[in-house]
Amino acid sequence: MSTVGSATTTGKKRKRETSKLRDETQRKTKSKKNTAPSEDDPQAAILLLEAQILESRRNYNNITTLISTVKQQDAEEDTAVLTIVALCRIFCRLMASGCFVRSKATPETEVVIVQWLKERYQEYVDILLADFLRSNTASKQNVAFTLLMRLVEQESKGEGEYNWRKGLLASLVEALLLLPENDPIRQEYAEKYMKIYDDLRFYTLQSIAAYLTGDHDTATQELITANSISLLSALDKIPESNDAPGAFYGQHPAQQKHQLYSVTAHKRQAQEAWLATLRSGLSKDQRKVVLGMVANRVAPWFLKVEMLMDFLTDSFNVGGATSLLALSGLFYLVQEKNLDYPSFYHKLYSLLDVGLLHSKHRSRFFRLLDTFMSSTHLPAALVASFIKRLSRLALHGPPAGIVAVIPWIYNMLKRHPTCTFMIHRETRDPDERKELEEGGMEDPFDMGEEDPMQTGAIESSLWEIETLQSHYHPNVATLAKIISEQFTKRSYNLEDFLDQSYTVILNAELGRELKKTPVVEYEIPKRIFTESDTELGPLGVLMTKVYELS
Incomplete structure (x- = not known):
């Protein structure tokens, strides 16, 4: 019995050992399956690697594995996107837990780990900036931009004052400047971040000024200049006062007198960014774009608006519509900023050339001319020169241009009654009158004089308008007769005459109802x-x- 019992006991022990060994083997097998990334489920494999990294620093090498997965040329887009999102979560968690911070008391072994993490982080950021943000795929671009802004936010929330100049934001701004023109990512950054957050706006302006002053080849310089204009032109709202609370993307500065709280500091950075842009060599089209928004989006940011004078003067010398836009900017500085520019009307007078009434920019010119000449305190001699020169140009102009000149002259004569002597001036001396009737007289107006104060127009007459009363086009002839009638109308609305063309005039004639059938x-x-x-x-x-x- 004892022998049987001993055998039975031994058999039971062996069964228990065998069962225990089998359970341990199955557990190890399951552990190996869970540890190895699944080829059938890449998302699960990426999540597993992420969990292991966050679980223990012994698994930091998994970061290299994830980065290698992103770098693989044959990696599917979904897998690459999932990987960069996981890496963003990893680095944000590590930064939040202080793994990127080192101090003098940090052991040497820890310093090596921190340095290694920073190198892997920089490698990851380079991938986002170079491969994903510049991708032709919109989904990859959007994901990369979202992750980069998330990393910028996390970086700025570290201990101590964050160094924006050496941080990720500066690299992101450079990448945005190198994107193709009209890229939606840059517009999204301007609308959702730069215009809203004071700190992002301030350091973006700082980065633009620094990057534009670097050395670049011609093609790159043209691209970053165009993109700089795109970013800067989005800033249509200027901080009003230092007391206004600002919105910050990162931490609020601890110092009460920090530059982020200063409107003057913001304007100074914007001024430097605009000056760097203007000095980078603008093309003709870019110059027109900047000139078109000088009054609304450029000059208000300048602490010293006189620094724009050289740019506007150089733009005037380009000619054509560019000169007109430059004069508009100069007029704004003279009128709103009280800058002294004595040669303004001299330059405006020089734009009245033989091609003006034939130009496609004729309507814009007359709108601006009406604004420039709106003051009732202008010298009569100067006003007379403009009236006389336009009257002379109207003799050779198309009907569509003449119908804009005559109402403008009428309005100027109403505004400056002294010039009405040009309409009708009688000679009292009988001898002079007889001489005029027999031999006529030479017009004292000097068409070649460049100074509008020295043309002698005030001594002349508007015989050109009387000549236009016999114009072949009935509309022009009828309109010219208003100068010979009593000035009962207060003024004409110039907008009613600016958009005239041959097509408009012809259609008006063809659509007119005939009161009497022609024989x-x-x-x-x-x-x-x-x-x-x-x-x-x-x-x-x-x-x-x-x-x-x-």
């Missing part, structure tokens, strides 16, 4: 080339000569 007498000829059956007519003789010469 037309005609006779249908029986012959064209001959006068009789045997003789050729004048047209027949002419056609014969043409045939012989050919």
Whole structure:
């Protein structure tokens, strides 16, 4: 019995050992399955690697594995996107837990780990900036931009004052400047971040100024200049006062007198960014874009608006519509900022050339001219020069341009009654009158004089307008007669005459209702080339000569 019992006990022990060994083997097998990334489920594999990294620093090498996965050329887009999102979560958690911070008391082994983490982080950021943000795929671009802004936020929340100049934001701004023109990512950054957060705006302006002053090849310089204008032109709202609470993307500065709280500091950074842009060599189209928003989005950011004078003066020398826009900017500085520019009307007068009334920018010119000449305190001699010169140009202008000149002259005569002597000036001396009637007189107006104060127009008359009263186009002739009538109308709305063209004038004539049917007498000829059956007519003789010469 004892022998049997001993055998039975031994068998039970062996069964228990065998069962225990089998359970341990299965547990190890399951552990190996859970540890190895699944090829069938890449998302689960990425999440597993992420969990292991956050679980223990012994698994930091998994970061290298994830980065290698992103770098693989044959990696699927979904897998790459999942990987960079996981890496963003990893680095944000590590930064939040202080793993990127080192101090003098940090052991040497810890310093090596921190340095290694910073190198892997920089490698990851370079991938986002170079491969994903510049990708042709919109989804990859959007994901990369969102992650980069998340990393910027996390970086700025570290201990102590964050160094924005050496941080991720500066690299992101450079990448945005190197994106193709009209890229939606740059517009999204301007609308959702730069315009809203004071700290992002301040350091973005700082980065733009620093990057534009670097050395670049011609093509790169043109690209970053165009993109700089795109970013800067989005800033349509200027901080009003230092007391206004600002919105910050990162931590609020601890110092009460920090530059982020200063409107002057913000304007100074914007001024430097604009000056760097203007000095980078603008193309003709870029110059027009900047000139078009000088009054609204450029000059308000300048602490010293006189620094724009050189740019506006150089732009005037370009000619054409650019000169007109430059004068508009100069007029804004003179009118709103009280800057002294004595040669303004001299330059404006020089734009009245023979091609003005034929130009496609004619309407814009007359709108601005009406604004420039709106003051009632302008010298009569100067006003007379503008009136006289435009009257002379109207003699050779198209009807669509003449119909804008005449109402403008009417308004100027109403605004400056002293110039009405140009309409009708009687000669009291009988001898002079007799001399004028017999031999006429020479017009004292000097068309070639460049100084509007020295043309002698105030001594002349508007005989050109009287000549236009006999113009071949009935609309022009009728409109010109208003100068000879009593000035009962207070003024004409110039907008009603600016957008005229040959098509508009022709359609107006064709659509006009006839009060009286015109009498037309005609006779249908029986012959064209001959006068009789045997003789050729004048047209027949002419056609014969043409045939012989050919």
